[in-house]
Amino acid sequence: MTSRATAKILLFMLFITVWALAATTARAQLADGWRFGNGSNGQFTASVFSTNTMSTDSSRVIEYHPVFTIGCRAGANPGWTQSIQLRESLSRRQAIDLELRIDGSAFSEQWTLGFQNRSFYTDGDAAVARLLGASRFRAVWRISFLSGNGEADFNLTGIRDALTKIAASCGVPLP
Numbered sequence: 001m002t003s004r005a006t007a008k009i010l011l012f013m014l015f016i017t018v019w020a021l022a023a024t025t026a027r028a029q030l031a032d033g034w035r036f037g038n039g040s041n042g043q044f045t046a047s048v049f050s051t052n053t054m055s056t057d058s059s060r061v062i063e064y065h066p067v068f069t070i071g072c073r074a075g076a077n078p079g080w081t082q083s084i085q086l087r088e089s090l091s092r093r094q095a096i097d098l099e100l101r102i103d104g105s106a107f108s109e110q111w112t113l114g115f116q117n118r119s120f121y122t123d124g125d126a127a128v129a130r131l132l133g134a135s136r137f138r139a140v141w142r143i144s145f146l147s148g149n150g151e152a153d154f155n156l157t158g159i160r161d162a163l164t165k166i167a168a169s170c171g172v173p174l175p
Helices: 003-029 125-129 159-170
Strands: 035-038 043-049 067-073 080-085 095-102 105-113 119-123 136-144 148-155
Touching: 035 159, 043 148, 043 159, 067 159, 080 125, 095 119
Parallel strands: none
Antiparallel strands: 035 043, 043 067, 067 080, 080 119, 095 105, 095 136, 105 119, 136 148
16 A cells, blocks of 8 residues: 555544544533523523424424523623523514423413514523423413414423533522
């Protein structure tokens, strides 16, 4: 075998090794589905995609997964917030009524609409604290008068580790 062929084989083996290592690392970081980020305003976040899909404009042409985000900010009061991000805006003004289910517990709440009515959120340590031991989180809301309900179901596996990570980044205790 020539030295050029040997070099090609070694480069190929190196490429495969690096690719396998990178894939394993990425899988380990996202094994429970959580993604981490930080904003320019000092907020640290952990987000997870819904297990179900939603469609835009009441069609099945464009489907997407709503995103559930929990965030904390050092020195802020309240220090914790949670939100659900959609792709399509809602026809509401200030707040939206949600039917929530955390594992077996069901209750109703009103959350505030966010930027361009494409998200809704609630602030407070207690709202985040009730999620620490949960494995599933489901939210149902009214989209508009004629469109029916929207629904997002989230797998919260690994939530305690995710919140511990962002709490340490914010320098605040777990709620």
